[in-house]
Amino acid sequence: xxxxxIVDLLNAAAPAxxxxxxxxxxxxxxxxxxxFVELNDGSCRxxxxxxVDAGTAAQAGLGEAATGAAVRVRGALVASPGKGQxxxxxxxxxxxxxxxxxxxxxxxxxxxxxxxxxTIAHLRPRxxxxxxxxxxxxxxxxxxxxxxRSRRFAWVHTPVLxxxxxxxxxxxxxxxxxxxxxxxxxxxxxxxxCNLTVSGQLEAEALAMxxxxxxxxxxxxxxxxSNTPRHAxxxxxxxxxxxxxxxxxxxxLGEDLTRSVVEHALAHxxxxxxxxxxxxxxxxxxxxxxxxxxxxxxxxxxxxxxxxQKSGKDFAYPVAFGTDLQTEHERYLxxxxxxxxVAVYNYPKEIKAFYMxxxxxxxxxxxxxxxxxxxxxxxxxxxxxxxxxxxxxRIAELGQRPEDYWWYLDLxxxxxxxxxxxxxxxxxxxxxxxxxxNIRDVIPFPRTPGNLEF
Amino acid sequence: xxxxxIVDLLNAAAPAxxxxxxxxxxxxxxxxxxxFVELNDGSCRxxxxxxVDAGTAAQAGLGEAATGAAVRVRGALVASPGKGQxxxxxxxxxxxxxxxxxxxxxxxxxxxxxxxxxTIAHLRPRxxxxxxxxxxxxxxxxxxxxxxRSRRFAWVHTPVLxxxxxxxxxxxxxxxxxxxxxxxxxxxxxxxxCNLTVSGQLEAEALAMxxxxxxxxxxxxxxxxSNTPRHAxxxxxxxxxxxxxxxxxxxxLGEDLTRSVVEHALAHxxxxxxxxxxxxxxxxxxxxxxxxxxxxxxxxxxxxxxxxQKSGKDFAYPVAFGTDLQTEHERYLxxxxxxxxVAVYNYPKEIKAFYMxxxxxxxxxxxxxxxxxxxxxxxxxxxxxxxxxxxxxRIAELGQRPEDYWWYLDLxxxxxxxxxxxxxxxxxxxxxxxxxxNIRDVIPFPRTPGNLEF
Numbered sequence: 001x002x003x004x005x006i007v008d009l010l011n012a013a014a015p016a017x018x019x020x021x022x023x024x025x026x027x028x029x030x031x032x033x034x035x036f037v038e039l040n041d042g043s044c045r046x047x048x049x050x051x052v053d054a055g056t057a058a059q060a061g062l063g064e065a066a067t068g069a070a071v072r073v074r075g076a077l078v079a080s081p082g083k084g085q086x087x088x089x090x091x092x093x094x095x096x097x098x099x100x101x102x103x104x105x106x107x108x109x110x111x112x113x114x115x116x117x118x119t120i121a122h123l124r125p126r127x128x129x130x131x132x133x134x135x136x137x138x139x140x141x142x143x144x145x146x147x148x149r150s151r152r153f154a155w156v157h158t159p160v161l162x163x164x165x166x167x168x169x170x171x172x173x174x175x176x177x178x179x180x181x182x183x184x185x186x187x188x189x190x191x192x193x194c195n196l197t198v199s200g201q202l203e204a205e206a207l208a209m210x211x212x213x214x215x216x217x218x219x220x221x222x223x224x225x226s227n228t229p230r231h232a233x234x235x236x237x238x239x240x241x242x243x244x245x246x247x248x249x250x251x252x253l254g255e256d257l258t259r260s261v262v263e264h265a266l267a268h269x270x271x272x273x274x275x276x277x278x279x280x281x282x283x284x285x286x287x288x289x290x291x292x293x294x295x296x297x298x299x300x301x302x303x304x305x306x307x308x309q310k311s312g313k314d315f316a317y318p319v320a321f322g323t324d325l326q327t328e329h330e331r332y333l334x335x336x337x338x339x340x341x342v343a344v345y346n347y348p349k350e351i352k353a354f355y356m357x358x359x360x361x362x363x364x365x366x367x368x369x370x371x372x373x374x375x376x377x378x379x380x381x382x383x384x385x386x387x388x389x390x391x392x393x394r395i396a397e398l399g400q401r402p403e404d405y406w407w408y409l410d411l412x413x414x415x416x417x418x419x420x421x422x423x424x425x426x427x428x429x430x431x432x433x434x435x436x437x438n439i440r441d442v443i444p445f446p447r448t449p450g451n452l453e454f
Numbered sequence: 455x456x457x458x459x460i461v462d463l464l465n466a467a468a469p470a471x472x473x474x475x476x477x478x479x480x481x482x483x484x485x486x487x488x489x490f491v492e493l494n495d496g497s498c499r500x501x502x503x504x505x506v507d508a509g510t511a512a513q514a515g516l517g518e519a520a521t522g523a524a525v526r527v528r529g530a531l532v533a534s535p536g537k538g539q540x541x542x543x544x545x546x547x548x549x550x551x552x553x554x555x556x557x558x559x560x561x562x563x564x565x566x567x568x569x570x571x572x573t574i575a576h577l578r579p580r581x582x583x584x585x586x587x588x589x590x591x592x593x594x595x596x597x598x599x600x601x602x603r604s605r606r607f608a609w610v611h612t613p614v615l616x617x618x619x620x621x622x623x624x625x626x627x628x629x630x631x632x633x634x635x636x637x638x639x640x641x642x643x644x645x646x647x648c649n650l651t652v653s654g655q656l657e658a659e660a661l662a663m664x665x666x667x668x669x670x671x672x673x674x675x676x677x678x679x680s681n682t683p684r685h686a687x688x689x690x691x692x693x694x695x696x697x698x699x700x701x702x703x704x705x706x707l708g709e710d711l712t713r714s715v716v717e718h719a720l721a722h723x724x725x726x727x728x729x730x731x732x733x734x735x736x737x738x739x740x741x742x743x744x745x746x747x748x749x750x751x752x753x754x755x756x757x758x759x760x761x762x763q764k765s766g767k768d769f770a771y772p773v774a775f776g777t778d779l780q781t782e783h784e785r786y787l788x789x790x791x792x793x794x795x796v797a798v799y800n801y802p803k804e805i806k807a808f809y810m811x812x813x814x815x816x817x818x819x820x821x822x823x824x825x826x827x828x829x830x831x832x833x834x835x836x837x838x839x840x841x842x843x844x845x846x847x848r849i850a851e852l853g854q855r856p857e858d859y860w861w862y863l864d865l866x867x868x869x870x871x872x873x874x875x876x877x878x879x880x881x882x883x884x885x886x887x888x889x890x891x892n893i894r895d896v897i898p899f900p901r902t903p904g905n906l907e908f
Contacts, residue, residue, distance in 0.1 A: 001872065005606060005666070023699040024663075024869045042666030042697070043606055050475040070869040072698070082872030098699075098840065098870030105868045122657075122869065125664025134665060138608035152459060152497055154592035159616065159690050159899045160673050161627075163906040171614075171642070174634075175627050177648065177677040183634040189627070189677055196629065203576075203899055203908060210579025211588060212459070212496030218673060219614050222900065223643055224660040233643065235730040243496070244455055244476040244526070244551075252499055386552065407576040407908055414559045414577065415478045415524040418845055421565050424608065445613045445657055452617040452644040452863055454657060 001074075007043035009077055013089060014078040016341025019089065020155075021048060021098075024126060025069045028110055035059060037091075039073065040365075041124075042099020044269045047134055049080065050089040067109055068100025068126075114441055121445050121454050129280070132272035133442060136265060137430055143264035144217060144238055147257055153213040153240060160219065163192055170198050171223040173233075173285035186217045186300065200239050201356075201421060202408050205384060208241040208419055209411050215240035217426070221361050222443035225449050229438040230327075234447040241421035247366040247383045254370045254379045255296045258341065258423070265433050269380040273433070281435025287373065288433070290340070296370065297342040299333075304344045307337055324351045325369070329374035341372045352395050355408075356382035366424070375432050388412040455526075461497035463531055465609025466541060473543065476551075478580060479523045489513060491545075493527065496579075499586055499725045501869050503534065504543040515548035521563055521754055522554025522580075560566070569897055575899050583734070586726035587896060590719060591884055597718035598671060598692055598880075601711055604766065607694060608668040617646055618679040621848050624652045625677040626863045627687075650675040654693050655875060656809075657861050659838060660696040662873055663865050669694035671880070679903050683892040684781075686881065688901040695875035702821040703810075704874040705797045708833045709750045712795065716742050727887070733887020736853045741827065742887070744794070750824065751796040753787075760799045778805045779823070784830035795826045808848050809862075810836035811884060820878070829886050835876020842866040858898055 003022045023039035026047050030036075038047040050073045052058045058075070065071055072095045080088035102108065106120055107127060110265060117124040123132040124128060145155065165172055173196040177189035185192055200216040207214045220237040248445050265273060277284040299307070301321075307320045308329050317326045325333075325344070334342050345368040346359060355364035370379035385391040390410055392402045402409060430442040440446040445454045457476045477495035483492075487508050495870050506512045512529070517526055525574045526549045534542035556562065559572055561581060570580040578584040582583045599609065603627045618627055627650040631643035636730040639646055653899060654670040676772035694707060719727060720742060730736040753761070754776075762773045762783050779787075779798070799822040810819035822893040824833035839845040845866055846856050856863060884896040899908045 001697055001700055001703060006778055007552070007606065022871070042608075042662075042664055057498045068869045070697075070871040076898065097867070097872060098866070100868040107868075120861075122660040122864060123664075125661050126869075131664055134610065134661065135608055138603075138610065138668075141604055142599055145596055149592075149596055150568045154459065154496075154589055156588065156592065156898055157673070157690055159688060159908075161675075161901045161906065173629050173631055175623070175629055176634075177679075177721075178635040180628075180630075180639070181635070185634070189903060192906060195907055206576040206908070207588065207898055208496075209494050210577075210581075210585055214592075214874055219611070221615075224641070234613060236611055243524075244457055246455055249455060255768050281775075314626070352523050399613060407574075409880075410576060412552070414552070414554040414561075415522045415580075417476070417524040418551060444610055444661060445612060447615045447644075449643060450645050451648060454613070454660070 003072065006039065006041045006046070006048045009048055009089075010044065010046055010075060010087060013077060015087075018074070019077045020072060020074045021089065022070070022072045023048070025065060025067055027069060028066050028304070035062060037062070037073070039071070040131075045128060045275060046198065048087070048089060049082065049085060050075065050091050052091045052094060058091040058094045061096065063096060065096045065099055066102055068105040068107060070097040071095060072097065074160045081371050084151070084324055100223055101114045103140070114438065117438055118446070125444070128275060130441075132275045133434055133436060134444060136269045136272050136433055137442065139268050140218075140265060140430060140433060143261045144453050146258070146264070147260045148215045148240065151213065153215045154207075156204060156207045156211070156214045156216050158197070158203040158239075160197050162195050162197045163190070164202065165193070165195050172196060172198055174221045179281060194262045195336050198222060199237070199423060201241065201423065203374045204239055204241040204421060205409070205419065206411055208347065208421070209415070209417070212243050213240070227258075227449055229440075232443060232446050232448055235443070236426035236438070238423060238424040238426055241419065243417050243419045245420045247345060247368060247384075247419055247420060249385065250381055250422060251298060251345065251368055251370075252447075254368070254381065254422055254424070258290055258370070258372070258378065258429070261429060262291055274436045276436070284435040291372070294407060297338040298342060299342060299344055301344050301348070301364070303347070304333060308332065311337070321373040322348050322350065327376040330369075330371040331373070331425065334371040334376070335373040341370060341378075343368050343370045351381070354398055354400070355384050356393070357385045358390055372432055376429050378432065379422050379424045381419040381420065386412055386416045386418050388416065457526065459497040459498070460495045460502045463502055463543075464498065464500055464541060466531060469533060469541075472528070472529045474526060475543065477502070479521055479525060480518060482520050483653075485603060489516060491516070491525075491527070493525070495583060496655060499582060499729060502541070502543060503536065503539060503590070504545050504550060506545045507782070512545040512548045515550065517550060519550045519553055520556055520617070522559040524551040525549060526551065552874060557896065568892065571678050574893055577899070585885075586729045587888055587890060588898060590723050590726050590887055594715055594719060594884060594887060595671075595880070597715045598711070600718070602669045602694065603665065607667045607669045608661075608669045610658060610661045610665070610670050611672060612651070612657040612670045612693075614647045615652045616649050617644070618649070618656065619649050625654055626650060627675050628679045641845075643662070650822065652676060653691070653877060655695065655877065658693055658875060660861070661864055661873070662697045667694070667695050668895060681903055683894075686893050686897060686900050686902055689893070689897070691879040692878040693875060695873065697871050697873045699837075699874045700872055701799060701874060703825075704835055704837065704876060705752060705799065705822055707781050708797065708822070708835065708848045708876055708878070709795070711799065712824070712826070712832065714730070714747075715747055716745055717885065730888045730890070738889040742821040744827065749796055751792040751794060753796060753798055755798050755801045758787060762786065765791070768865055774800050775805065776860060781830040784823075784825040785827070788825040788830070789827045795832075797822050797824045806836070808852055808854070809838050809845065811839045812844055812848070816866045826886055829882050832882050832886065833876050833878045835874065837872065837874040840866055840870045840872055842870065
């Protein structure tokens, strides 16, 4: 179908006699001599105004089409006398593809609550806010790929279906081809218990031992029954893994990735970010630019604990060496104490996973969390334990069976190398970029306890 | 850790006195005055040869390290007198990170069967062939993103967890947070039956109705108990969806995407493709270049059936108007009759899905499959039925309940537009690019009936 995208028409260098554009009517206003029709086609946030002369064939074509209707307009792209728009279209023909009954179409021109819009997740991409959110999501995803490729990381696809249930990152969903009530695992698709992955890390490590630098970027799952604005049962995670790398390299990578995606969004999503800065989170743009202005802070966990203890703050959860940091602590460190993102490293081994590299002090591991204002933990990672004896001992110490990890231990048995990696929740990054405070609103069709519609 | 990637050293413009490189020893050969060590770090297929002088500290550092060991070499990058390599490294220091016991390390320098290598999927990325395959996989994935972004398609993440079980694309896995034997769905995570998606199409359509042009690119699942070289239980699918588009636009898109990824691979993966051309599928490069040389053929299904009937071929499955094409028919059309990729369109409605747009002839739908030599069907798609009455009637005709599709029908109720989309199995594309004939060998950790290891 012959048409030009509205984003390209709005960026046109010169007027044009014959253009065709398609889109959905955002608003229509009928004056005596014209109808003014604002069209949006999703290619950008801005609408293109079309002028339809009264009494013409074009106006007959337009008919009763109003907000929500899909149309094609042909006409001339001309300089607009109106304010805030460079071009408009004088219509010579209008064709209606599909109407939207004003009595029943839910997206009339008024402000809707986020809660209501979640109940019509199939229609909310047609609003300014969600159109912008999902365009930013797409650009941020591209920025992630571009960043890693420029540093010669290979995108790898780690499996979603896994036999492992020992990673410890959270509750797992079970997958089966049996009908409910059937319990004979031998007869199930894989002949054994199958779960949805909570992390592709272990497989990414295997790939990094051959390809050198890899990252996975795919969906990840948690069966945790928590109804919070920060948790979803299905979300996308970015997990780089680097051979021949230590904790310093990892902190550099996490910082560089975060900055790179923010830079990309500022450069390529200015119009959409401006919406969030104006209507959702005033000060967003200043905060994003601030994040680029200075290096992230870096502080050992032990020192972070001291800072929190001396803060004079009345935290809901007390903090002492050996306790995990809560979101309130993370936000205090990033927002109030450092006033910028901060990497906290060298955590007590008891509160971290078995695969993290043991430090020489005997009580900490080479783990790092990167905390950012408003979000708390954005990135969590570590240098991995590459020493076979230490890793085997730690697995046994935690009451697990080393033979269940045979292939993971093989990576330490044959050509083991210092290596490191982290996980970054993509939705957290999007909440940072947009100021959206509920994870349900950065995912097109969010999955949370009891919510599986669409 | 200070180091330079081997790919960058091999592309160096000038010699350098002090370089450090890390990698795994591919081969080691000890002569009287030197040890020759070929190092690979996964950044490219080629090794970099390091010369370690006998009797030096460097040789002492190297010790007994042999094939599979991980080391860091420091030294000078100098012009190589050897054939086929521009640079080599004269080592001044060697540090061993991890040895690989020659008695137990499975990847000694000999050819291994693909079947054997699948049993050590955690180690096979260290071989030339699988390193190349997974680098090509990464580049092809990037090429997909680059292609769509250049045409202003937004990458969207459609849900993996779905309540729909009606899409009809294949058998679905069930997902639950209940323990085996518990059957009370009310008490399950979502309070209803949950499946793993077989296609993100329906959700992508909703997003295209707001964003205009979108594509999903994520994992997809089939619980079909079929042990063939072409089927896996988990694979990645690319599903673009375009508003304001018809079947011709869709055929253009499918052809352009295929050509674009092939072009990208030829430009960016020459060294890795050469391996497959030499050792896996002689003639691969000629075939890929041939694919770019001429436009794809396009033929209506009815005409394709006639061609097959007149072919004089003794097919295992007879063909007549109304039968689905089998791989043998698809390959005959692409390989023998047309000698290039061919788009077959306008299929009988009875053998295609309910959402495909009904043609005016009353017996066909605006569906298209793109068939390629050696693979058969690479792409399957259609213009979607955008007319509410036709779509509702078709759903009822097939014995399903239109109310189960309430939100999908809403897309036709409010601002419906002509639109079209397809699905492309990413692994099929990789088999086309590499000549690898078993899907298990283009996926890092493949999932097939009974296989869930790693």
